[in-house]
Amino acid sequence: MLTIPEVIKEIGVPRATFYRWRQYKKGPKSIKLPNGAVRIRRSELSRWLQTLEESA
Template structure:
């Protein structure tokens, strides 16, 4: 079974065109895509979680 594609936080920020500070504010409100914290402290986002978040944002905006 293949591992899911994981994006680094800078890649996520680049794709959603958002600053790190704005992303963390959104995350504190529970509105950001799901992140996974690795044992070394780095954050990752599954491609599937980011795609699901995009769909939710589009539904909310419509």
């Protein structure tokens, strides 16, 4: 599973943009762990990126 900084680095967007996408539910689905940390599955990131390719 990826951390938010890892995802941001991989897709190349500013942190504020990524958090805005999360707020509007436009980003990849994330998992909140019991300790409060947020993670994103690599498979979910790939799926989300593929939907962006299809809509472009």
